[in-house]
Amino acid sequence: MKVAFYPGCVARGGCPELYPAAVKVGERLGIELDELTGAACTGAGVLQEKDLRLGDALNARTFAMAEQKGLPIMTICSTCQGVMSQANKRLKDDPAYLAEINELLKEEGLQYRGTTVIKHLLWIMVEDIGVANVKKQFTRSLKDLRVAPFYGCYIVRPSWALGFEEHPERQHSLEDLIEAVGATAVEYEGKTRCCGLPILMINEKNAVAMVAKHTSTAQGLGANAMVTPCPLCHLNLDGYQPKAAKQSGIAIHMPILHLPQLIGLAMGFSPKEMGLQRHIVSTKEVEEAVAGRAPVGAGRP
Amino acid sequence: MKVTLDIGRFNPESPGPRPYRQEFTLEVENYFTVLDALIRIREYEDPTLAVRCSCRASICGSCAMRINGHAGLGCKTKIISVIKDGRVRVDPAGNLPTVKDLVVDMKPFWDKVRAVEPYLQPEGPEPVDEYLAPEAAMLHLVGVMGCIMCGACLSDCTVLEVDERFLGPAALAKAYRFVADPRDGATLKRLKQYNGEGGLWDCTRCMECVQVCPKGVAPMDRIIAMRDRAITAGLHGTNGARHAEAFADIVKHNGRLDEIRLVPRSYGIFNVMNLGAMLAAIPVGIRAWRHGKLPPVIPHKLSERQNVRRIFDKVEGRK
Numbered sequence: 001m002k003v004a005f006y007p008g009c010v011a012r013g014g015c016p017e018l019y020p021a022a023v024k025v026g027e028r029l030g031i032e033l034d035e036l037t038g039a040a041c042t043g044a045g046v047l048q049e050k051d052l053r054l055g056d057a058l059n060a061r062t063f064a065m066a067e068q069k070g071l072p073i074m075t076i077c078s079t080c081q082g083v084m085s086q087a088n089k090r091l092k093d094d095p096a097y098l099a100e101i102n103e104l105l106k107e108e109g110l111q112y113r114g115t116t117v118i119k120h121l122l123w124i125m126v127e128d129i130g131v132a133n134v135k136k137q138f139t140r141s142l143k144d145l146r147v148a149p150f151y152g153c154y155i156v157r158p159s160w161a162l163g164f165e166e167h168p169e170r171q172h173s174l175e176d177l178i179e180a181v182g183a184t185a186v187e188y189e190g191k192t193r194c195c196g197l198p199i200l201m202i203n204e205k206n207a208v209a210m211v212a213k214h215t216s217t218a219q220g221l222g223a224n225a226m227v228t229p230c231p232l233c234h235l236n237l238d239g240y241q242p243k244a245a246k247q248s249g250i251a252i253h254m255p256i257l258h259l260p261q262l263i264g265l266a267m268g269f270s271p272k273e274m275g276l277q278r279h280i281v282s283t284k285e286v287e288e289a290v291a292g293r294a295p296v297g298a299g300r301p
Numbered sequence: 302m303k304v305t306l307d308i309g310r311f312n313p314e315s316p317g318p319r320p321y322r323q324e325f326t327l328e329v330e331n332y333f334t335v336l337d338a339l340i341r342i343r344e345y346e347d348p349t350l351a352v353r354c355s356c357r358a359s360i361c362g363s364c365a366m367r368i369n370g371h372a373g374l375g376c377k378t379k380i381i382s383v384i385k386d387g388r389v390r391v392d393p394a395g396n397l398p399t400v401k402d403l404v405v406d407m408k409p410f411w412d413k414v415r416a417v418e419p420y421l422q423p424e425g426p427e428p429v430d431e432y433l434a435p436e437a438a439m440l441h442l443v444g445v446m447g448c449i450m451c452g453a454c455l456s457d458c459t460v461l462e463v464d465e466r467f468l469g470p471a472a473l474a475k476a477y478r479f480v481a482d483p484r485d486g487a488t489l490k491r492l493k494q495y496n497g498e499g500g501l502w503d504c505t506r507c508m509e510c511v512q513v514c515p516k517g518v519a520p521m522d523r524i525i526a527m528r529d530r531a532i533t534a535g536l537h538g539t540n541g542a543r544h545a546e547a548f549a550d551i552v553k554h555n556g557r558l559d560e561i562r563l564v565p566r567s568y569g570i571f572n573v574m575n576l577g578a579m580l581a582a583i584p585v586g587i588r589a590w591r592h593g594k595l596p597p598v599i600p601h602k603l604s605e606r607q608n609v610r611r612i613f614d615k616v617e618g619r620k
Contacts, residue, residue: 039347050532054613
């Protein structure tokens, strides 16, 4: 399948390991990536608190670009996905509003008709490619890993903007992929809660307390890694984990993987190719679990 | 249909009281709500099961509880819509102290609502007849006025989980109801009051409250709308306002985010109060740099950024 690829800012900013990992995994899955290089930031919910219309206009511009190409948008960030899904719903539900926003795009020669579909790589793997087909690309089983899923708020709420009714499988998409790589999915309450990043620079103590709560709970339940489809969650859960351990007084050690990294490791890519060395929290246990399973490079096409 | 209700219970009068779980399996009709099933248990199986309810029609707001881990009204949630492998998990509402079984103490909830001064504060001389307001200005408030004070939003608020001082979704939605009311004369005073610690900038935008509210009040959307109003009213001196403004300014000029400049600008470059936070961010930055994780020092800029800037100019010009 071919997609209009929207990597988002953080995949090449604060989490530079995500972009190459996602591209490698996407290519291996046979997804042809047509990157939307002219698309702007979604606003990440922050721009929206200054002015909702600004965010909607920037996103309508991106949707129009994909519409021109006749392609669905593929995201690799829960926040991008959620912010875009919400904007798309507002634009599609209200033709008068859509017309008003289109006025802002006119000068650039763009017009959004309301037909663009926006899908996270997570959903594309589960719904379009299918877990069984994704599994065909795997060369190692990561069965020593007990992985706690961490969805990120924007890819689960509000459910009515994210197509959960038509796609009930989205509720357990991460667990499905964790099981597919041969690992065990760890069930805990925090999997759909907030990582705290949006208030990191506003109330750091609370933001870091959220990191401590979710990583320590997962650790207590025997998880030895956490996986997230959201680089913003990764920034906080990984980057601020040392602070979370200090603040909470709990010895937390929870390697945080980006979703494409987990999939890529099962595909036979090396930890280095997936950029694990760039994480703040050491991923040694994950690398050991990988090293114990099939030689690196085995089964490469 | 057979269902097993897995109920989180607590009896304060038992010796050494601690929460425990108890299961009840019963036959229910397709139209049964979770509350119907709980009442059936109380009437036929265990009269000591404590559950609070009154109207049974999503109006009184008494029966908010956690159903399969998420807040909702027992009387509005059909068993058939939540049953999974023959089971439904029921717990008392979160973020509030449990009195007994599914009954929680609503005092913290009401304390927060009272703290926002939830009554109209008009200014100027009293009109001869009544306060008049244009219909258009009131219509959009109907959604907020629909709040039945059930506490579902408070139960699942992710900030309250880590900080009980946060005013929380219900109280802030109520606050918005007066901030946006054209008859209220205390708007600026209110915005200044809600602008402080534990106020509107402490919401983490997780949307739990939007998701679980049984009446469509969308508290978080009201909080975001108040942030917009606070900035517009000239209240720029918070990390939250600086963060939003810096974020917008960076996207306006680059078309994309530039995390390196966002951090100091959110703290306020010449803000002595935040010097500690700014200095504390330095080791985090150094650690990121050592791992090759630091965002690009020369920011990525969109080649078509003039088109983005034009959209900003048009929208901001109209404001």
